[in-house]
Amino acid sequence: MRYSLIGSLLIGLLALPFQLASAQEVKKFVIIAEEKRIDVGEGFRYDAWTYNGTVPGPVIRVHEGDDVEITLVNKGKVAHGIDTHAAQISPGRAFRAVDPGASHTFRFRAEAPGVFLYHCSAPPILNHIANGLYGAMIVEPRKGFPPAREFVVVQGELYGEPDSQGLIAGDTKKMSEERPDFVIFDGAINRHVGEPLPIKAGELVRVYFVNAGPNLVSSFHIIGTLLRTVYVGGNPENRLRGVQTFEVGPGNGAILEFMVKEPGDYPLVDHAIARVYKGAVALFRTEGYTPAPGGGSH
Ligand SMILES: [Cu+2]
DSSP, X not given: OHHHHHHHHHHHHHHHHHHHHHTOOEEEEEEEEEEEEEEEETTEEEEEEEETTBSSOOOEEEETTOEEEEEEEEOXXXXXXXXXXXXXXXXXXXXXXXXXXXXXXXXXXXXXXXXXXXXXOSSSHHHHHHTTOEEEEEEEOXXXXXXXXXXXXXXXXXXXXXXXTSEEXXXXXXXXXXXXXXXXXXXXXXXXXXXXXXXXXXSOEEEEEEEEESSOOEEEEETTSOEEEEEETTOTTSEEEEESEEEEOTTEEEEEEEOOSSSSEEEEEESSGXXXXXXXXXXXXETTOOOOTXXXXX
């Protein structure tokens, strides 16, 4: 009698967390695929395919263990889809192409922490990613990270030369040959040179970085500092210390932390240096810092 009572109490206690887990709130995201002419920097424009009207698309942020629901609404003129690298799921079902005017919903549990690429899954995927259908998905680890100033940066590529009006049309031949005309952070050439990312000396900075490609391996480097910590794939179990440059291939992500010692401009570059002249440069600027007139930082 006594044992069965204790037994049922134990079963009740054990069952409670599972009931709570199964009843947990589902984190829901609606993503709209739509065509839009966007400003890609330096006075150039691109007839992009976007998620929610921007390149990259919105940051999707959840916690490890969350149930996630993604609905793709296709307001474009051709089929689009969405594939998130955070999901372990049958791609033919979840990531299927969605016809114009239709929508599609799938759910998954975000089991692994990290910073993941999401991107269009409709063929030809090469064009769909190059045209702008990509973004970052962050799955925060259960235990979280130490406090830091955080940024999300997504690397991408633009294929095609601007015409006399400054309009760039996607060049499929160059996409196939992996010869981008521009390599960009956050959807625009030199975007964070004009709009530097604000930091402070002595403060930990954390960059959630995703390389959307579609083709080039990024050599992530910040001039004037070391990467104190790199979390490969953004997973806290994959920790490297004191890294000068870290390679992030297309379709991969990393969390990279650094701290600068003195005021200044600290350029982030893809250290395949030809790409700096194609737009792959951003500035971290300490608050209140004014660069000397005419002083180049790279
Ligand atoms: Cu698409």
